[in-house]
Amino acid sequence: MVLDKLGSALKSGIKKISNAIFVDKKLIDGIIKDIQKSLIEADVNIELVFALSQKIKKLAYDETIKGIDKKEQLVKLIHDEITLLLGKEKQLKLPKKASLMFLGLYGAGKTTTIAKLGFYYAKRGRKVALLGLDTQRPAAMDQLEQLAKQTNLQAFIDKKEKDPLKIIKQYSKDLEKYDLVLIDTAGRDGLNKELIKEIEKLDKRLKPDYRILVMPADVGQTAKTQAEEFQKALSIDGVIVTRMDGTSKGGGALTACAETKAPVFFIGVGEQIHEIETFNPESFIQRLLGMGDLQALLEHVKSATDEKQTKRIEERLQEGKFTLLDLYSQLEQMNKMGSMDKLIGMIPGMSAAKVPKNVLAKQESKMKHWKNAISSMTEDEIENPEILEKQTSRIQRVSKGSGTTTTEIRELLKQYKMLKEMMGMQSGLAEGKIDQKMMQKMAKKFRGKVKF
Amino acid sequence: MFGALKEKLKKWITKNKEGDLDIKGHDEKKVDKSPKKQLSKKKKVKKSKVLEKQKDELEQSLEETINTPSEEKGFFIKFKKRLTEEKFEELFEELEIILLQNNVAYESVESIKKSLAEKLIGKNLKEVDLAEELKNAIESILINPPDFIKTIKDSLEIKSPFVIVFAGINGSGKTTTIAKVANYLQKNKLSVSLAAADTFRAASIEQIQQHADNLKIHLTKKDYGSDPASVGFDAITHAKKNKIDVVLIDTAGRMQNKDTLMKEIEKIVRITKPDMKIFLGESITGNDATEQAKAFNESTDITGIILSKSDIDEKGGTAISVSQATGKPILFLGTGQKYEDLEVFDKKKMIEKLGL
Ligand SMILES: Nc1nc2c(ncn2[C@@H]2O[C@H](COP(=O)(O)OP(=O)(O)OP(=O)(O)O)[C@@H](O)[C@H]2O)c(=O)[nH]1
Ligand SMILES: Nc1nc2c(ncn2[C@@H]2O[C@H](COP(=O)(O)OP(=O)(O)OP(=O)(O)O)[C@@H](O)[C@H]2O)c(=O)[nH]1
Ligand SMILES: [Mg+2]
Ligand SMILES: [Mg+2]
Numbered sequence: 004m005v006l007d008k009l010g011s012a013l014k015s016g017i018k019k020i021s022n023a024i025f026v027d028k029k030l031i032d033g034i035i036k037d038i039q040k041s042l043i044e045a046d047v048n049i050e051l052v053f054a055l056s057q058k059i060k061k062l063a064y065d066e067t068i069k070g071i072d073k074k075e076q077l078v079k080l081i082h083d084e085i086t087l088l089l090g091k092e093k094q095l096k097l098p099k100k101a102s103l104m105f106l107g108l109y110g111a112g113k114t115t116t117i118a119k120l121g122f123y124y125a126k127r128g129r130k131v132a133l134l135g136l137d138t139q140r141p142a143a144m145d146q147l148e149q150l151a152k153q154t155n156l157q158a159f160i161d162k163k164e165k166d167p168l169k170i171i172k173q174y175s176k177d178l179e180k181y182d183l184v185l186i187d188t189a190g191r192d193g194l195n196k197e198l199i200k201e202i203e204k205l206d207k208r209l210k211p212d213y214r215i216l217v218m219p220a221d222v223g224q225t226a227k228t229q230a231e232e233f234q235k236a237l238s239i240d241g242v243i244v245t246r247m248d249g250t251s252k253g254g255g256a257l258t259a260c261a262e263t264k265a266p267v268f269f270i271g272v273g274e275q276i277h278e279i280e281t282f283n284p285e286s287f288i289q290r291l292l293g294m295g296d297l298q299a300l301l302e303h304v305k306s307a308t309d310e311k312q313t314k315r316i317e318e319r320l321q322e323g324k325f326t327l328l329d330l331y332s333q334l335e336q337m338n339k340m341g342s343m344d345k346l347i348g349m350i351p352g353m354s355a356a357k358v359p360k361n362v363l364a365k366q367e368s369k370m371k372h373w374k375n376a377i378s379s380m381t382e383d384e385i386e387n388p389e390i391l392e393k394q395t396s397r398i399q400r401v402s403k404g405s406g407t408t409t410t411e412i413r414e415l416l417k418q419y420k421m422l423k424e425m426m427g428m429q430s431g432l433a434e435g436k437i438d439q440k441m442m443q444k445m446a447k448k449f450r451g452k453v454k455f
Numbered sequence: 456m457f458g459a460l461k462e463k464l465k466k467w468i469t470k471n472k473e474g475d476l477d478i479k480g481h482d483e484k485k486v487d488k489s490p491k492k493q494l495s496k497k498k499k500v501k502k503s504k505v506l507e508k509q510k511d512e513l514e515q516s517l518e519e520t521i522n523t524p525s526e527e528k529g530f531f532i533k534f535k536k537r538l539t540e541e542k543f544e545e546l547f548e549e550l551e552i553i554l555l556q557n558n559v560a561y562e563s564v565e566s567i568k569k570s571l572a573e574k575l576i577g578k579n580l581k582e583v584d585l586a587e588e589l590k591n592a593i594e595s596i597l598i599n600p601p602d603f604i605k606t607i608k609d610s611l612e613i614k615s616p617f618v619i620v621f622a623g624i625n626g627s628g629k630t631t632t633i634a635k636v637a638n639y640l641q642k643n644k645l646s647v648s649l650a651a652a653d654t655f656r657a658a659s660i661e662q663i664q665q666h667a668d669n670l671k672i673h674l675t676k677k678d679y680g681s682d683p684a685s686v687g688f689d690a691i692t693h694a695k696k697n698k699i700d701v702v703l704i705d706t707a708g709r710m711q712n713k714d715t716l717m718k719e720i721e722k723i724v725r726i727t728k729p730d731m732k733i734f735l736g737e738s739i740t741g742n743d744a745t746e747q748a749k750a751f752n753e754s755t756d757i758t759g760i761i762l763s764k765s766d767i768d769e770k771g772g773t774a775i776s777v778s779q780a781t782g783k784p785i786l787f788l789g790t791g792q793k794y795e796d797l798e799v800f801d802k803k804k805m806i807e808k809l810g811l
Contacts, residue, residue, distance in 0.1 A: 040561060046741035049556045108739070109764060109792070110626030115657075139792070141665035146658035153657070192767045219626070223558040223741025225768055246625060249710040251743035274625060274656070274708075 012041035013081065020077050031063040031077075038081070045254030047088065048227045051262070055084050089284040090261030095213070095241060095268040097124075102184040104209055106202055106237070107217035108229060109190030112245030112271055114143065116217055117185045118150035119271065119279040120243075124183050125156060132181035134174060135160035136167040136205065139189035147187055154276055157181070167201075171208055186211060193232030206237055213240040216265065220244050221251035226259035234263040245271035248278070327377050327385045330419045331370075372407045373415050379404035388419050536580050543576050550589070559772030560745040563779040567592045590806060596775055599802045600759060600784035604643045607701060610730055616648075616694040617701045618727055620687070621761075622720050622751055623735035625708030628763030630659065632735055632789055633703045634666035635797040636761075641670065645700040650690030651676035652683035652723060653707035663705050670794070673699070683707065683719065684726035691727060704729070711750030724755050731758040733786065738765040738773045748777040757781065763789030766796070774805065 016034040023030050035056045042052045062068070062080055103120075105113045114137070121131040133151050135158060137143035144160040151158030159174040167188070178184050186209065191198035206214065216239045218226065233239055242260040247253055247270040260267055267282040377385060379401045384391055391397045391412070402409045538546075547568055554564045570592045575583055607617045619636075621629045630653070637647045649667050651674055653659040660676050667674035675690035687704045694702045706723060709716035724732060734751040736744055751757055760777050765788040774785055785800040 043555055044561045044742045046743075049552060053552070108767065110628060110737075112626060118657075140662075141669075142658040142662035145661040146656075149657040194767070194769070221624075221740045221743035221747070223739060223744070223773065224556060224770055225558065225739045226741075228769070229767075246710065248713075249624065249743065250712050250746045251741070255741050 012037045013085065017078050017081065020074050023074075026063060026073050026077065028064065031060065035059055042254060045252030046221075046223050046226065046256075047254040047258045048224065048262070050227075051088065051258055055088070058084060086284060088258045088261055090257075090264075090266055092283045092285060093241075093266035093268070094281065097129075097183065098212065100182045101213065102178075102186065102209065102211045103213040103215050104186040104188065104206065104211035105215050105217055105243075106188050106233065107190065108192065108219070108222070111190065111217045111219050112243075113190065113217045114146050114150065114187050115274070116243055116245060116269075116271055116279070117147070117187050118154050118156070119276055120269070121151070121156045121183075121185050122154040122276050123279060125154070129183040130181050131156050131183045131185065132178055133158040134170075134178065134184055134186045136170055137187050137189040138165045138167055138170070143187070143189065150276075167205055168208060171205075193229040193236070199232070199236045203236055214238065215240065215268070216242045216260070216263075218242060218244050218256040218260065219246045220253035220256050220270075221246060221249060222255050224255065226255035227262065230259040230263045230265075234265065239263055239265040241265050241268040243267070243269045243271060243279075244282070248272040327380070327388050327415070327419055330415075330423075331373065331377055369411070372405075372411050375405040376401055376407045376412050376415060388416055392416055538575050538578055538580055538583055540572070540576050543572055546585070547571065550585075554772060554775075556770075557772040558739075558741060558768070558770040558776075560742045560776035560780070562742075562745050563596065563772075563776045566779055567596070570595070593775060594802075594806060596779045597802045597805060598778055598782070598784040600786045600800050603786055603799065604640075604645070606731075607640070607645065611700055616691060616699055617731070618687075618691060618704065618729040619701065619731040619733060620704045620706065620720075620724060620727060620729040620755075621733050621735055622706050622755060622757075623708065624710055624747055627708065627735045627737050628789055629653075629708065629735045630663050630666070630705050631792065632761055632763055632787075632797070633663070633705050634670060635789065635794050636787070637666070637670050637672060637701075637703055638794040639797055640701050641672075646672075646698070647701045647703060648673040648675065648690060648694050648697075648699045650674070650687045650702060650704040652686040652690075652704050654679050654681050654683055654686065655707040659705075659707065673697070684723045687723055687727040711747050717750070717754045720751075721754055732756065733758065734760045734777075734781075734783075736760060736762050736773065736777055738762040738768040738771065738788070740773055742776075744773045744776045745780040748780045748783075752781040752783065757783055759784050759786040761785070761787045761789060765798075766790045774800075 016038055019030060019034055020026060038059075039052055039056055042055070043049065059077065059080060062076055063073070065073075068076060105117055107113055117133055121133055125131045133147055133156055135144050135147040137147075138161075144162045148158050148160055150156075159170075159177060161170045161173065164170050164173075188202060188205065189198075191202060193199065214237050216230065216233050218230070222229070230239070230242075242256075242263075242265050244253055244256045244260070244267055253270075257267060267284075269279050270282045272278045272280055380391075384397060384401070391401070398409050398412050401407075401412055551564055551568065554567065555561065559567075567589075571588055574588055574591075575585075610617050621633055623629050633649060637649065640647045647670075649663055649672060651660045651663045653663075654677065660679065664674055664676065673693065675686060675693050677686050677689070683706060687702075690702050690704065693699070704723070704727060706720060707716075709720065711717065732755045734748055734755075734757045736747060740747065748757075748760065760781065760783055762774060762777065762785060765771075774788075777783075778785060788798045788800055790796040790798050
């Protein structure tokens with residue numbers, strides 16, 4: 004499928020945002036890099052790519068938006084921006100009588116597409132004529148003639164005449180009898196002034212109802228320039244992207260066209276006459292993101308975020324307080340959630356696979372001991388556990404009072420320090436000093452030291 | 456064709472010279488076209504001096520940018536004269552954008568980045584010459600083609616005819632380029648005939664017939680739908696009988712991901728045993744150029760590449776992409792629709808055009 008790499012980058016980006024405890028600078032930068040890479044590989048215009056990155060950054064770094072709100076807004080932004088890149092869906096709604104002039108780069112697929120469309124509309128009851136005005140390419144007229152024969156359409160061609168205007172004149176009466184006239188023109192470079200002048204002349208003479216730009220899917224960064232130039236000269240009414248059956252991602256062609264505001268009406272998906280499809284950007288995006296619509300995406304974000312937990316830690320830290328009781332409630336909550344695995348799993352890049360199975364049971368008994376230890380502490384000790392470390396006599400006292408070993412108490416203190424350090428980074432997050440990478444490092448350290 | 460890339464690279468170097476490393480500022484769309492002339496006026500001797508000067512200033516600016524934003528001066532200062540990985544990333548980011556804007560495939564940009572990183576990270580800044588290193592990196596990707604005419608003439612001493620198969624995706628310019636190559640061979644006193652082995656596309660045979668007529672050369676053809684390999688085979692038989700030096704086989708366009716069509720080109724190659732297999736790409740193709748070139752190289756072990764439509768393209772990065780993807784030389788560039796619009800690919804000229 005086209006743009007599949009982009010799809011997986013977007014999916015993984017959204018997943019990362021959903022699953023992350025904190026949306027910090029490094030996380031966002033990483034996601035942006037991934038999305039950038041896939042957009043670039045899909046030939047999306049570089050300026051567009053960086054404009055999108057800036058938008059994501061701006062929202063992500065906005066300190067006034069926090070927690071789940073930020074996650075939701077980020078996912079929505081990415082979804083909406085990608086949709087915007089591809090443009091709005093618009094069906095080609097032809098009036099009773101219509102003429103379409105096709106133009107575009109050399110070998111883009113104009114002549115073939117004309118036959119495909121002629122076939123498409125003839126099946127839908129239109130009386131279709133093909134008009135050949137490519138007097139440049141050797142055997143262009145034969146090509147149109149043969150294609151018309153294959154599709155049972157009427158082709159108006161002249162193999163000798165070199166002036167397209169004369170061909171128009173020659174057939175203008177005949178063409179009146181048809182309700183759909185598809186006009187083939189020679190391939191041209193949008194930057195070539197002479198050729199642009201020529202197509203302008205044809206345009207003036209023919210006054211087609213639609214000017215259709217044909218663009219191959221694999222065209223690179225030049226797509227934008229070309230689309231712009233053709234748009235400037237003629238005001239393009241719609242686009243058909245060909246060769247969508249290859250491995251190219253179509254990003255250059257699709258987005259360049261979105262920028263000219265001309266909708267992509269059809270895509271060509273093969274050499275055969277019937278290989279043409281209408282294009283729907285929304286369903287395209289849905290396939291890209293692999294999960295329904297925006298609503299489904301947002302649900303996913305919500306379900307992946309333990310909002311309450313994150314909020315509480317945030318609040319405690321904002322008050323500048325994080326006590327042993329907080330630690331305890333954190334650990335207890337983790338237990339409820341199904342052990343450390345879950346917390347570890349929530350940190351990007353960490354895997355819970357290495358946590359042994361009997362950990363849960365051990366942890367539970369340990370939690371009991373810690374609870375006893377904490378209840379033997381003074382309020383001062385609970386609020387500022389640091390004083391316990393400074394005065395070993397306090398540890399001994401708590402040990403005796405609670406029936407726990409000093410080793411266990413020291414372990415509890417270690418856990419506290421670790422978690423505080425880890426959570427304390429939250430305050431640094433806003434300033435962008437602390438990033439997800441450090442978090443991961445901390446988490447590793449944290450996990451390593453937890454000996455249940 | 457490399458005008459725009461050259462311009463951007465120049466700008467990059469100058470910008471770094473000024474110590475302005477802000478990435479946001481790439482809104483210089485208009486620069487694409489205008490100052491091209493201005494630059495080509497500069498003489499070579501002058502250019503190297505300019506680069507020398509830029510090098511010095513760039514070094515200075517590197518030190519400046521590395522030294523200034525820091526608060527903890529003093530102790531760290533002596534370490535900062537070396538290019539750190541971080542700084543390299545930052546510097547390369549903009550170069551990366553320039554290359555990508557100029558249609559170099561992402562994969563190739565990564566490869567250039569890697570080779571530059573290996574060379575530059577940890578190096579004393581005084582020794583870092585980015586323009587030179589970039590030139591080296593691109594130089595090692597582009598390959599000088601062997602002398603086309605000489606290759607053919609040498610081979611003709613041993614066996615005849617010399618057979619060339621052209622393959623590529625739909626509409627890339629195979630048929631037109633074959634006519635150009637035929638014309639070029641004739642100009643070099645070699646006799647040529649053509650094989651209409653595209654028996655599929657509407658009017659493909661009429662198209663190549665017109666070229667054959669224009670150039671007054673023989674075309675071997677069969678009915679539409681007949682086996683393309685057999686058309687190629689017959690053309691070779693005809694050439695042997697008539698002592699024709701070179702047979703050019705036109706094949707139908709095919710997307711590189713269509714197995715049956717790729718098998719078909721493999722069969723054509725198997726039957727006709729060509730002395731040369733040419734992949735025909737378009738210089739306007741984006742990242743897919745890499746995929747296309749790789750696929751055709753894998754299935755037919757191409758001898759070389761021709762990039763058509765380089766007259767359209769104001770970027771030029773595709774040349775780097777396809778070379779990097781295949782390790783095969785670009786033989787010619789197509790520069791228009793006329794028979795003479797065929798340019799022998801010249802690596803040196805290309806690098807000069809890059810302004811490196
Ligand atoms: N695989 C594939 N091939 C296509 C598609 N559309 C067109 N083609 C092929 O692309 C090649 C060029 O198509 P043409 O219709 O001749 O292109 P054109 O724009 O009329 O070319 P010029 O008139 O020379 O500018 C032919 O081999 C077509 O069969 C498509 O959607 N997929
Ligand atoms: N401007 C320009 N046009 C070119 C060049 N090479 C080919 N073309 C044009 O590109 C279009 C397609 O060229 P063809 O030679 O028919 O391409 P092909 O690869 O044989 O196409 P299929 O057989 O349909 O796959 C024609 O209009 C050619 O005139 C070039 O170097 N510059
Ligand atoms: Mg055509
Ligand atoms: Mg052809």
